[in-house]
Amino acid sequence: MNDIIKCYSCNNEDFITYSYDYHVFKFNFKYLIKKLLKDIDFLIPNFSVFKKIKRISSNTFNGKIKVCTNCGFGEAVNKPTNTKLREYYENFYWTSYRNKSSKFNDYYLNDRRAMHQVNTIENNIKIDIGEILEVGGADCNTSLYLKKKLNNNNLRIFNCDAHIWKDYCHKNKINYLSEEDLINSKKKFDLIISSHQLEHVRDIKEALTNFVNHLNKDGYIFIEVPNTNSIYWDLPLSDTPHLYFFTKKSLQNCLEKFGLDLVSVQIFGNSYEDLLNKKNQNYEINRDDGAYLKALFKKKN
16 A cells, blocks of 8 residues: 555545545444444455345445545555455446446436536537547446437447447447547547546546547546535545546646647536425526536647
């Protein structure tokens, strides 16, 4: 395990350290059960009947998170290996998506998050979009909705994601790319979309380098991530399976390192307190304590 000496975002060397998944102690039955399951994970068999329990008990994500006192950027200290990450996503994370990943998409027009993202993209992009890449796009609802709004049947959508989405992409006329396909490709795109993907990567520098290498001159990158402001760390929220944590300032710093200009940035959505109290999602709220952060960047000429 390599300790984190400097903040990747701003090079500050002063941090606050939190326990992964346990920012604050909240004594209740749910907390005790979760803690107990993690302690006895090695005793729980890897059988399908125990899959839901293993998802809770898994110790793939643990240790500490270091949060920069200057810009608020956070990073998990004890990152899982690539093999462990792949096992987690294949065995637990994608299981709830298996029905979606095998059918024709007739639901993207009702996706409120996709609508909200498309409005931001449409209002700020000044070029004709010919090809879009979604990284970790899953069902690519944002790209499908944008294609519909632009009324452009020639717009080509590419999705770089887990193999579970390959058949789905074929059925929905989306070009599928594996991670290896993208790394080895010289193809460039007018727009790259990373929606709730960047917080999951193991190496942020590698991920952002890959984005920029596949972006056309004058191209745009749209990013949406959780907004992990100071309020986030004072609440009993689960971090799993996130490895990076962003504020408005730190997200801007990270992208500007790669020669990208900020076009727009916005904190929005319900507060974390609202989400904990299970209030209905409202992506149209703009508020400083919103749970989400979206930003659009443009490649410099």
